[in-house]
Amino acid sequence: MNKFSWYEAKSVEDALSKVNATASDILGKAPNSSSVIFKAGGIDLLDLMKEGLVNPSTIVSIKNIPGLDKIEYSEQDGFKIGANVTLEELENNAVVKEKYLALHQAVAHAGTAQLRNSATLGGNLAQRTRCWYFRSIDHQCYRKGSGTCYAQEGENEFHAIMNNKTCASVHSSSVSTALMAFNATVEIAGPNGKTRSVTMEEFFVDPETDSRTENILASNELITGIAIPAVNENVKSFYIKQGARESHDWAIADVAVVMEMSGGKCNNAEIVLGAAAPVPVKAEDAAKKLRGKSINESVASSAGKASVKGATPLANNAYKVPIFRSIVKRAILNAV
C-alpha cells in the first residue's frame, strides 16, 4: 500500500467537502498529491490498494458518521438501511429473515463471517469486479482504459455469459442480486446538500455506458443508504448461490426470486441473475413465465430455460448456462 493520510469524517457534508475522487477515478493511476477518497469497511478498497491499483493521498473514513449505521423498518414503508450497516447486522435482522428471505440468504452467503463483521452495505454495492484481469496490475484491460478485454480469449470460466462482448467481468455483489429483486433503491448524497434516489437497475451501468466503473456514483457522491419497499405476507422469495465450494467463495451463478402470490397463483415476479453479466440483471423473460400462473415444476422449469435464453457463453464458461437454468428453477420452487 502507498502512504496516505487519514481523516475521520464527522458528517456526510464534511466527508463530501473533503473527497475529490472515487477509488475508480484513480484506479491504475500513480500516487497523486490530491486524490482524496472515501473508505467505509474497506474490504474491497484495501484489497485494491494492496494490489497497487488504487493509490490515494488521503482516505476519508466515513465509518463513524452518525446516522449511517441505522436500520429503520415500518410495515407501511419497508426498510431504510444506512450505508454503514454491516452485512452481519443485516444477516441477523429478524424482519429481513422473516419477510425478505432472499436478502437474508444472499447476505448470509456473502464472504466469510469475519468479512461480514466489517463489510458495509454501501461498500458491498460499490465494490469493484473480481475479474482477475481487472485485479491484475499487469493487465491494462478495458476497465482501465485500454479497450482490450483479456477474458474474451483468456481464462474466462468465471466470467459473464450475457452482455459480455465489451467486458466479460461479473459484478461481485451477491447482496445486490437480492436487493434488485426486491426493487430496492439506492440513496445517494451529493454536493450542496443534493440527494438522489435511484433504482438498482439505474445504479448499475453497463461497461458500454461507463468503462471505468459498474455504478453511477460521481466523484463527489456518497451512498447514504438503501430503501427496500414493504412486502405483504403474500410475497415469497428465495436466493441460491452456486459457488465452487460450500464454505465461502464468489458466486459462479446466483439468483434471487421474489414472487407475490394470490390464491395459489403468482401475481407478480422478479427474477435477478448475479454473476451472469457485468452487472446484476433482471431476467424479465423468465419472470413473465411465472406471472398469472400456478407455480409447479414445469412452470419453474420453463422460467429456468427462459432465464438464459440468448446467452453467449465464452470458451470456458458454457457450464454456467445449465447451472442458471437449474438454480432459477430450484429458487422458484423453494420460494412458494
Next chain:
Amino acid sequence: MNRDNLKSKNESESSPEKTRKGISRRGFLKGAGMTTVGTVALQSGVLGNTLDEQSLDEKAIGPDAELIKLKVNGESHSLAVEPRMTLASALRDKLQLTGTKVVCDRGACSACTVWIDGKPVNSCLTLAVEVQEKEITTIEGIGTPEKLHPVQEAFIEHDATQCGFCTPGMIMTASHFLQNHPNPDLEEVKTALRGNLCRCGTHPNVFKATLSASKKM
C-alpha cells in the same frame, strides 16, 4: 525479550515522531511557506465542491507515523503507526503479539482473525488507526500457557493442528462461536468455521475439538 523491554523499544522508536499536539512536520512546512495546499487547490479548482484542503491537511493523521493508542487484551499501548499500517502488522511488528498470523493478507483465509469489540474480524483488512477506541482481543488474550482456554485445550487434545499456522485464527473463531452457541451440532460448527482455511486439511479435527470444547464451556 520481556514485554517491558518491548514497550520501551516501541516508545524509543516513536519518540522522534511528532505527536498530534507537538510541532509537526506539516507545521514546519507551513511555516516555511511551502505547503502542498497551493498545488492541491490549483489541481482541484476544477471540482465543484469547496475543497478545504488546508483544514483537511491539518486534521488528518499521517502520512508519516504518528502516535496512536490501542487497547489490546485489556492493556493500553501507545505506538507510532502510519495510517497504512494494518492492525495485523501493528500487533505483530509493533507490539510483538505474533500469535496473530498473516497468510493470504486479503481476507480470504481468516488466519489473522482477532476480535474487535467482541466480534471476529480480519486484522489484515483493518487499519490500526481505525480501531483506536476499540477493545482488541488476540489469541494472547484468551488464554495463557498456564491457563489455556477450553478451546485451546481441546485443540491439543484432538490434535487439531498440523503446521499450526491457521490455528490462532481457528481458535479465535471457534471460541467466539461457542460463547454465543453453547450447544452446537456438527453442522453449526462447520458453518461457523467456514471462513477459516487450513491448507493441511485438519478441518475434521478442528470440528471435533470445537464440539468437545463446547461441553466444557
